[in-house]
Amino acid sequence: MLPIKQYFASSIGKKQIAAVTGLMLSAFVVIHLLENILLFKGPEVFNAWVDTLQSTKPFLYIIEIGLLGVFVLHLFTTFKIVVENKRARKKGYKEEGATKILVKIMPISGTALLLFLIAHLIDFRFTNHHGPASIVMGNDLGLYGLVYNYFQNIFRVVGYCFGLAALGCHLSHAIQSVFQTFGIYSEKYNHVIKKTSVGLATGLMIGFSTIAILIYLGYAPTA
Amino acid sequence: MSDKINLTLNVWRQKSPKSAGKFEEYEVKDVDVNSSFLEMIDVLNEDLTKKGQDPIEFDHDCREGICGTCGAMVNGRPHGPLKNTTLCQLHMREFKNNETITLEPFRSTSLPIVKDLVVDRSAFDNIIKSGGFISAKTGSGQDANSILIPKPDADDAFNSAQCIGCSACVAACPNASAMLFVAAKVNHLAKLPQGQAERKSRVKNMVLAMDKSGFGNCSNAYECEAACPKGISVANIAAMNKDFMKAGIFS
Numbered sequence: 191m192l193p194i195k196q197y198f199a200s201s202i203g204k205k206q207i208a209a210v211t212g213l214m215l216s217a218f219v220v221i222h223l224l225e226n227i228l229l230f231k232g233p234e235v236f237n238a239w240v241d242t243l244q245s246t247k248p249f250l251y252i253i254e255i256g257l258l259g260v261f262v263l264h265l266f267t268t269f270k271i272v273v274e275n276k277r278a279r280k281k282g283y284k285e286e287g288a289t290k291i292l293v294k295i296m297p298i299s300g301t302a303l304l305l306f307l308i309a310h311l312i313d314f315r316f317t318n319h320h321g322p323a324s325i326v327m328g329n330d331l332g333l334y335g336l337v338y339n340y341f342q343n344i345f346r347v348v349g350y351c352f353g354l355a356a357l358g359c360h361l362s363h364a365i366q367s368v369f370q371t372f373g374i375y376s377e378k379y380n381h382v383i384k385k386t387s388v389g390l391a392t393g394l395m396i397g398f399s400t401i402a403i404l405i406y407l408g409y410a411p412t413a
Numbered sequence: 414m415s416d417k418i419n420l421t422l423n424v425w426r427q428k429s430p431k432s433a434g435k436f437e438e439y440e441v442k443d444v445d446v447n448s449s450f451l452e453m454i455d456v457l458n459e460d461l462t463k464k465g466q467d468p469i470e471f472d473h474d475c476r477e478g479i480c481g482t483c484g485a486m487v488n489g490r491p492h493g494p495l496k497n498t499t500l501c502q503l504h505m506r507e508f509k510n511n512e513t514i515t516l517e518p519f520r521s522t523s524l525p526i527v528k529d530l531v532v533d534r535s536a537f538d539n540i541i542k543s544g545g546f547i548s549a550k551t552g553s554g555q556d557a558n559s560i561l562i563p564k565p566d567a568d569d570a571f572n573s574a575q576c577i578g579c580s581a582c583v584a585a586c587p588n589a590s591a592m593l594f595v596a597a598k599v600n601h602l603a604k605l606p607q608g609q610a611e612r613k614s615r616v617k618n619m620v621l622a623m624d625k626s627g628f629g630n631c632s633n634a635y636e637c638e639a640a641c642p643k644g645i646s647v648a649n650i651a652a653m654n655k656d657f658m659k660a661g662i663f664s
Contacts, residue, residue: 192617192661200620201590201630202657271630275588278522278629284423284436285489285515289587293634367633373655375648 201274202371204267209368211264216361216390218257223397230404232411233326233334240319240333265304272297292363299360306353313340326412338412341405351399358395362388417443418505421513422457424469427526430533434526436515446506450493451476451483453505469516470529478502478642481577484584485530486517491581491640499579499642519584523591523626536626537578537594543622544615545598547607560606570604573597575643585640588629593637595623596649603656613660620657 197203228236243250292299314336317323324335331338341347366387369375374383404410420441427434441457448456451473458468474482478499485500487493493503508514518526523536562570576597583591599616602608608615631650638647 191664196621197661200657200661201592201624201628202620202654203661205630205654206658271632275590275629275632278589278627279520280522281520283486283489283517283520284425285486285517287489287585287587287636287640289634289636293632294587296632363633370633370647370651371654373651373653373658375651377648 204271205371207267208264208271209371211260211267212364213368214260215257215264216365219357219394223394226398226401229334229337229401229410233331233338233413236334237332261307268297268300290363292359295359296363299356302356303353303360306356309349310353329413331412338405338410341402344406347402347406350402354395354398357398358391361391361394365390416446418446418508418510418512420444420453420505420508420511423513423515424529425517426467426469426529427518428467428528430525430527444505446504448505449476449501450487450503450505451501470527470531472531473501476501479577481579484519484579484581486515486519486584488515491519491584492579492642496639497642497644499577502642519580521580521583521589521628523589523628524580524583532580534578534580536628537580537591539626540591540595540619540622541578541598544611544618545602547602547611549607549610562605566604570601573601573604573645573649576601576641576645577643579642581640581642582637582645583628585636586629586631587634587636588632590631590637591623591626591628592631592650592653593641593645593647595619596653597645599653599656600649603652612656613664616653616656616660620653 192200198207225239228239314333317336319333319336320330323339324330324332326335326338329335341350364387366384369383422439422441423436424439425434426437439457439461441453444453444456451471454469454471461468471485472482474480476483478501481499483500484492487500487503492498492500493507495503495507516530518530519532520526524532524534527533574597576594578594580591580594582593583589586592599619602615603612633647635647638645
């Protein structure tokens with residue numbers, strides 16, 4: 191056994207932290223998508239679910255702080271990994287090898303995701319859920335109204351889709367990496383792992399984006 | 414079909430570990446297509462020496478593809494374009510007439526450049542020193558069947574043992590990680606009964622030695638596997654990840 195601090199400071203330990211925290215965040219994103227699908231059940235059903243979540247306070251705050259902690263740990267660890275990787279080759283090659291683009295841009299897609307997340311939290315989490323932005327046809331529809339109004343603007347829809355594209359790029363490499371990091375490798379099932387990873391990432395990307403586009407196109411009920 | 418080709422070489426020249434280094438262009442005429450890549454440089458070096466210029470320094474030893482001494486980036490690929498082939502086993506028939514070839518040393522902070530295409534691979538030796546061996550006295554050779562090893566395990570161990578420590582994996586990795594090398598060395602012994610006694614301490618010490626040398630972290634790009642002249646699989650890395658976890662947390 192290694193002292194816990196030394197274990198998690200090792201290259202493999204760091205990767206395992208990044209993998210576990212990343213997996214937790216992915217699980218949250220999946221739940222988030224399922225919640226978003228409720229938007230098509232109309233304002234009442236959606237807002238009722240929001241109220242149910244709100245009623246679990248202070249438990250809700252504990253979950254949120256936990257998520258934030260996991261996120262910060264993921265960010266901190268991956269940042270450290272990237273810095274060490276840059277340090278390991280200070281001068282690059284004149285002719286670069288053909289590293290898979292999704293792997294190469296992991297730090298970029300990750301940073302894009304971070305910026306998207308900050309904007310997303312400002313837009314939906316740290317904002318008043320009842321106010322002028324929530325009013326649809328004279329009715330205050332709460333968080334539902336906020337989401338509905340937000341996606342009436344084409345630029346916001348496009349910006350949102352870009353954020354989700356970053357998520358898709360990030361997760362299509364990330365999910366399969368988790369398996370390798372924990373030593374799950376088999377010639378027989380590798381293609382399944384790879385396809386699941388890309389499929390899940392693409393599914394999440396298309397799922398969230400489609401919901402935003404459908405709201406823009408007027409497919410979400412207003413009452 | 415001509416048996417001779419003309420080439421332009423764009424070679425990284427660096428006088429000493431500390432000096433800046435730059436690319437220099439050389440025209441190489443009438444290269445025999447059946448000569449090996451290193452023989453082609455030999456011929457060029459003879460020319461350079463006759464002209465009173467400094468020959469291009471490069472590492473080599475066996476020239477049979479089994480020692481792991483040679484190696485350079487040929488057009489951005491370690492050991493050149495041919496799969497499962499070391500630089501010394503690459504032949505000039507793989508190149509076209511009038512082609513420009515870029516030759517660079519393997520680049521990583523942990524394997525510093527000594528001169529031109531020569532890198533110092535002491536970091537690899539330090540990793541091996543930290544645990545890549547069996548310290549028990551084994552005595553004289555035993556009866557062949559006294560230690561039974563299942564065929565698949567023997568094959569796996571042999572596949573890992575094929576690693577010649579050429580550092581092409583580090584060179585190919587976008588993060589200059591040495592995971593494939595270390596994993597091959599760890600697994601070669603982990604698969605065999607003789608390696609069990611020190612299995613846990615070995616994986617711990619070798620991974621920590623690798624980190625200490627300043628190699629990058631693996632991000633599963635698998636460029637190492639593509640570049641490895643011995644076709645070592647990234648399955649070794651997965652197995653080492655698991656072994657390190659078992660040794661580091663669960664023991």
